[in-house]
Amino acid sequence: MPEEATSLPSELEGATSLPSELEGATSLPSELTVKGLKINKGAEETMRELLRSLLESGKVSGVLALGRTGNAGGGVAYSLFTDPDAFRADGVAIPLLPFMPSNAGSLLSRLTLKGPPAKPVAAVIKPCELRAFIELVKLNQGSLDNLLLISSTCGGVYPLDLGVNGELGERLPQYWEAVKHGELDDQVRPTCLACAHFVPENADITVALMGEAELDAQCTLYLNTEKGAAFVDGVASLPSDVDGVASLPSDVDGVASLPSSEGGLESHLSGELETEAIQRSHSQRQVHQEALFAGVEVGLKGMIHTFGRCIGCHACKTVCPICYCRMCYFDSQGCEHSPEFYEGELERKGGVRVPSNTVFFQLGRLAHMSVSCVGCGMCTDVCPADIPVSTIFSKVGVAVQALFDYQPGRDVTEELPLRTFAEEELAQVAT
Amino acid sequence: MNDKDTTRHQAKRNTVLDPPCGALLPAEDGIEAAFVGWLKEALNRNIFDALLIPVEVPAEDSFAYLLLQDAAILESASPLPPVMPVQGGKAISRLTMRGNGNKRIAVVVRPCEARAAVELVKLKQAHLDNLWLITMDCPGALLLSDYLEDPAAGAARFAKAYADRRHPSEWDREPMRPVCQICNHFSLRQAPVSDLHIGTLGSSDGAVFIIPASPKGERILEDMDMPVDAALDSWAEQVEEAEQTQTERRRQAHTELRETITGPERLMDVFSNCINCHNCQRACPMCYCRQCYFESAALKLPPENYLARAEHKGALRFSPDTLLFHIGRASHMILSCVSCGACEDACPMDIPIAQVFSLLADRAQETLGYVAGGSLEEPLPLVAYEMDELHQVEQPYVEIYHKQEVQDA
Amino acid sequence: MEEQKFRPKIVGFLCNWCAYTAADSAGVSRSNMPPSVMVVRVMCSGRVDPLFVLSAFLRGADGVLISGCWPGQCHYQKGNFHARRRAAMLKGIFETLELEVEDRLRLSWVSASEAPRFVQVVEEFTGEVEQSGPSPLRDEMFL
Amino acid sequence: MSGEREFEPKIIYFLCSWCGSGGSETAAAHHLHYPENVIPSRVNCTGALPAVHIVRPLIEGADGVVISGCHPGDCHYEDGNFRARRRVALVKSLLDTLGLEPERVWFRYVAHGEGQRFVDTAAEFNDHVKKLGPNPLKTRSDT
Numbered sequence A: 001m002p003e004e005a006t007s008l009p010s011e012l013e014g015a016t017s018l019p020s021e022l023e024g025a026t027s028l029p030s031e032l033t034v035k036g037l038k039i040n041k042g043a044e045e046t047m048r049e050l051l052r053s054l055l056e057s058g059k060v061s062g063v064l065a066l067g068r069t070g071n072a073g074g075g076v077a078y079s080l081f082t083d084p085d086a087f088r089a090d091g092v093a094i095p096l097l098p099f100m101p102s103n104a105g106s107l108l109s110r111l112t113l114k115g116p117p118a119k120p121v122a123a124v125i126k127p128c129e130l131r132a133f134i135e136l137v138k139l140n141q142g143s144l145d146n147l148l149l150i151s152s153t154c155g156g157v158y159p160l161d162l163g164v165n166g167e168l169g170e171r172l173p174q175y176w177e178a179v180k181h182g183e184l185d186d187q188v189r190p191t192c193l194a195c196a197h198f199v200p201e202n203a204d205i206t207v208a209l210m211g212e213a214e215l216d217a218q219c220t221l222y223l224n225t226e227k228g229a230a231f232v233d234g235v236a237s238l239p240s241d242v243d244g245v246a247s248l249p250s251d252v253d254g255v256a257s258l259p260s261s262e263g264g265l266e267s268h269l270s271g272e273l274e275t276e277a278i279q280r281s282h283s284q285r286q287v288h289q290e291a292l293f294a295g296v297e298v299g300l301k302g303m304i305h306t307f308g309r310c311i312g313c314h315a316c317k318t319v320c321p322i323c324y325c326r327m328c329y330f331d332s333q334g335c336e337h338s339p340e341f342y343e344g345e346l347e348r349k350g351g352v353r354v355p356s357n358t359v360f361f362q363l364g365r366l367a368h369m370s371v372s373c374v375g376c377g378m379c380t381d382v383c384p385a386d387i388p389v390s391t392i393f394s395k396v397g398v399a400v401q402a403l404f405d406y407q408p409g410r411d412v413t414e415e416l417p418l419r420t421f422a423e424e425e426l427a428q429v430a431t
Numbered sequence B: 001m002n003d004k005d006t007t008r009h010q011a012k013r014n015t016v017l018d019p020p021c022g023a024l025l026p027a028e029d030g031i032e033a034a035f036v037g038w039l040k041e042a043l044n045r046n047i048f049d050a051l052l053i054p055v056e057v058p059a060e061d062s063f064a065y066l067l068l069q070d071a072a073i074l075e076s077a078s079p080l081p082p083v084m085p086v087q088g089g090k091a092i093s094r095l096t097m098r099g100n101g102n103k104r105i106a107v108v109v110r111p112c113e114a115r116a117a118v119e120l121v122k123l124k125q126a127h128l129d130n131l132w133l134i135t136m137d138c139p140g141a142l143l144l145s146d147y148l149e150d151p152a153a154g155a156a157r158f159a160k161a162y163a164d165r166r167h168p169s170e171w172d173r174e175p176m177r178p179v180c181q182i183c184n185h186f187s188l189r190q191a192p193v194s195d196l197h198i199g200t201l202g203s204s205d206g207a208v209f210i211i212p213a214s215p216k217g218e219r220i221l222e223d224m225d226m227p228v229d230a231a232l233d234s235w236a237e238q239v240e241e242a243e244q245t246q247t248e249r250r251r252q253a254h255t256e257l258r259e260t261i262t263g264p265e266r267l268m269d270v271f272s273n274c275i276n277c278h279n280c281q282r283a284c285p286m287c288y289c290r291q292c293y294f295e296s297a298a299l300k301l302p303p304e305n306y307l308a309r310a311e312h313k314g315a316l317r318f319s320p321d322t323l324l325f326h327i328g329r330a331s332h333m334i335l336s337c338v339s340c341g342a343c344e345d346a347c348p349m350d351i352p353i354a355q356v357f358s359l360l361a362d363r364a365q366e367t368l369g370y371v372a373g374g375s376l377e378e379p380l381p382l383v384a385y386e387m388d389e390l391h392q393v394e395q396p397y398v399e400i401y402h403k404q405e406v407q408d409a
Numbered sequence C: 001m002e003e004q005k006f007r008p009k010i011v012g013f014l015c016n017w018c019a020y021t022a023a024d025s026a027g028v029s030r031s032n033m034p035p036s037v038m039v040v041r042v043m044c045s046g047r048v049d050p051l052f053v054l055s056a057f058l059r060g061a062d063g064v065l066i067s068g069c070w071p072g073q074c075h076y077q078k079g080n081f082h083a084r085r086r087a088a089m090l091k092g093i094f095e096t097l098e099l100e101v102e103d104r105l106r107l108s109w110v111s112a113s114e115a116p117r118f119v120q121v122v123e124e125f126t127g128e129v130e131q132s133g134p135s136p137l138r139d140e141m142f143l
Numbered sequence D: 001m002s003g004e005r006e007f008e009p010k011i012i013y014f015l016c017s018w019c020g021s022g023g024s025e026t027a028a029a030h031h032l033h034y035p036e037n038v039i040p041s042r043v044n045c046t047g048a049l050p051a052v053h054i055v056r057p058l059i060e061g062a063d064g065v066v067i068s069g070c071h072p073g074d075c076h077y078e079d080g081n082f083r084a085r086r087r088v089a090l091v092k093s094l095l096d097t098l099g100l101e102p103e104r105v106w107f108r109y110v111a112h113g114e115g116q117r118f119v120d121t122a123a124e125f126n127d128h129v130k131k132l133g134p135n136p137l138k139t140r141s142d143t
Helices: A002-007 A043-056 A104-112 A127-138 A160-164 A167-180 A226-232 A252-256 A276-294 A299-307 A315-319 A339-349 A358-372 A378-382 A389-403 B002-014 B031-044 B071-076 B088-096 B111-122 B144-149 B151-161 B215-223 B233-261 B263-270 B279-283 B303-313 B322-336 B342-346 B353-367 B400-408 C019-028 C050-058 C079-096 C115-132 D020-029 D051-060 D080-097 D115-132
Strands: A036-039 A062-069 A075-081 A121-124 A147-152 A205-207 A219-223 A351-353 B021-026 B050-056 B063-068 B105-108 B131-136 B196-199 B207-212 B315-317 C010-015 C037-042 C063-068 C105-109 D011-016 D038-043 D064-068 D105-107
Touching: A043 A062, A043 A121, A043 A147, A043 A205, A043 A219, A062 A104, A062 B303, A075 A104, A075 B303, A104 A121, A104 A127, A104 B303, A127 A147, A147 A226, A160 A167, A205 A226, A219 A226, A276 A389, A299 A358, A315 A358, A315 A378, A315 B279, A339 A351, A339 B063, A339 B088, A358 A389, A358 C050, A358 C079, A378 A389, A389 C079, B021 B031, B031 B050, B031 B071, B031 B105, B031 B207, B050 B071, B050 B088, B063 B071, B063 B088, B088 B105, B088 B111, B111 B131, B131 B215, B144 B151, B144 B342, B196 B215, B207 B215, B233 B263, B233 B353, B279 B322, B279 B342, B303 B315, B322 B353, B322 D051, B322 D080, B342 B353, B353 D080, C010 C019, C010 C050, C010 C115, C019 C037, C019 C115, C050 C063, C050 C079, C063 C079, C063 C115, C079 C105, C105 C115, D011 D020, D011 D051, D011 D115, D020 D038, D020 D064, D020 D115, D038 D115, D051 D064, D051 D080, D064 D115, D080 D105, D105 D115
Parallel strands: A062 A121, A121 A147, A147 A205, B050 B105, B105 B131, B131 B196, C010 C037, C010 C063, C063 C105, D011 D038, D011 D064, D064 D105
Antiparallel strands: A036 A219, A062 A075, A075 B315, A205 A219, A351 B063, B021 B207, B050 B063, B196 B207
């Protein structure tokens, strides 16, 4: 019961004093690398408790997380919660729901576009959303200041269709069962099945989900940054006084020894999060990815086959977190052609599609954003013509990013590849 | 003012077309084939220079508007495809937004697409001078998502539902999109905005009517050496009958719909799944703005604003403008809404947006005495006004408050 | 009876300071070169947005030539380095999608004084494109 | 928590700069007062008030919106108020169809000299909205 939980005394002790029967966090060397905070509550409950307590104590002024909408509670949308009650067991917030109605990276960008919030705001987002946000920050579309980013080792999300026809709720038990075994439910989006980056990078706090057999009863929070540790520190309701549960070092020294976020956030995944389950899932998803990429219809014929049924709604662009331009070139005057243009094309080819620029739009968008494509899959999800946009974009993204040894969302201090260069490189390109 | 009144009334009177006669097009081998053959002949005889018509895409899983002048491409053309992937009005607008071209182009569209084109002309987003609009009695279209699941099966479903093209009472509207099921502008009579209309209703075996609806259309039939001498009584009769049933269906559906959407509680249930992708706006032929207000800087606010609103409500849905977007969009385009259903086709969350908008459109257009796409002459309702109208929205002034104020003072 | 010889259309984006000047001086010195390149002068090869290249291909070009100053000689110091990265990216996209146009995009450094080199680049590239024939993207209706 | 306190509506009062605002100035000159929770907002002409700006306050936190422009025939721009009337009719039709209380929007002409009428309108609308109660939209978190 949350009410009880709040009244529990804070049992913060040094990390070194963790009882030995717990593996994972406790098996680490006593000094600096201790980041796993083991809690004897389920992951869902832990999240609720943590967020509720953060709001209640005023440590954060708001929490961006998924929540139910509508009276029937049928819909799911991200919301900016300020009322701690939303995170009670019967509250509307559902922070860990495997569903992505929009890429929260875009939402965080919208929130912080005009500057960081005056008081901290927490956000519970998925690894790909986090990567997207890092890219957006690099593109000057948001700010990391005063944000507490909480993410989890992701078991994928369900396609939007499942949220519409109400199957989402029914599938959840299956989903969590699979996640516990470090597996993926086969109904999650193909993009997720093939996701190579399901372990969050740059999160202040990471909730371990994949392969956590006991995630209904206990969970581990990895405090990757000083910021993350500082926020969790003092959350009374989390570390319980039940035997065998680790808690965070309360002394400042212990906290300070955690990896610092100075000079930008960096990935500080330590060995303990790279569990066997995660590694297994990694290789499984790699196989999926290869199969998925191999299935892309390539060549001009392939493009026309794939994008022939495109209705030109540009929804893929609208939901794409990286496509932040307020006025896309393909919606601009540059793409509003005169009748003479169409007549010229008609003379040349004998026939011309109206509206034009179907494949041009896709290739042009690739040219503009593929170096930053995080492979979140929103584009496929939202496509009313069921075009596997994301598969194609990921495939190209991976290839193009490899050219520049770049990984979107890896490091906020890393320059965007098209904004930087090395004098001695790519000599083979110029002839 | 008198002048204005007369023109408006004339415009309104003109909106029911009753040409006494049409031409007959033999169609022993199927209506589509006959129609396409006729178009091919017209193209070969240089009656038009080019055609804008839905053509099956190479993957054979959908249709796209293609501007063509090579008659060979017409083989894969479909004058009445089972789906409406791109609203034809939008295609016309893309083609002619910068002015009339030099080529004479015949455009084959559904009636709702022709009405959208007319609205777009009034909104200065299209030019029809060098276009010939050709429409057909339309049974509706399938939901795009349903069709794409299995295009071949979809095409078969569409063909079956529309097997008897001559009797609307035989049309099975069940497989069609909800907004098509309640469409009462499926023919030309109430919105004679095309130049030629293919009347399948009430036609006899082995022939369909080609009905001239404008002097431009008459000239084409003349040039094609087609005598305009077939009486249209049976067509008019069938259309009128179907219009009545459809109008009744529409009224009933709208009454039922109102029950399910009115009030903030129910309304927010309708929009609870919305993901703010604005795809309805993107697909809508009337939403022509290059930069939509709802994607503009006007709604990009500092974090304190969002947090303050969240504080006030306990939480703030994010992105925060779901309802504002839908009502606001309605306030921008609803008077031109032709209930074409493009929005619903494009919605990834299956929100019955076209149905809601068709209800809003009917009522708003009724309030302002306007029919979207009804005629080129009638001015847009927010551009025109009458001095003596709509007094019901003016709040009458009652002196009672005056007295109170004096007492207070 | 002979079929008309295929004459490729190449769109050349030439930087104002180097390649364009080289082309100009090649013309002034009456060098012979194939009339295949339609020149678009840009202030810097770094000005060439990937969309320029795509739009050239999709609207009928058989080849695209981007030509600017040698590395280290850019009038704007680093524009050509950016151009090189963009070209690499475009080629990466073309290769991944197997659009068979990656060899139809050429990036060549030509300094202002290298008129003969410009002629050579145009001759070479025109020859290559002639060999490969018309671009597959050229006549496709459903683009 | 604040259930005990009397409901004090938040009202946006759009005033055209020639008549409505003039009315408020006249009211000020006569030392008439109107409820403090009525927030005046000047627009150049009611005809220049987009329909969205009537809807937006209702969703983002207001309990009512009232609009005052010149009397028919008095518009500084000749016909702005007639256009405004059509727009208000449109908004009211939308709100009515969606069951969102069109009575939260008022449209009443106030001339420059009619200070009393301005004050009365503010007071009367304030009472009217009080009777309607809080706008249900403004407390919903999922709009």
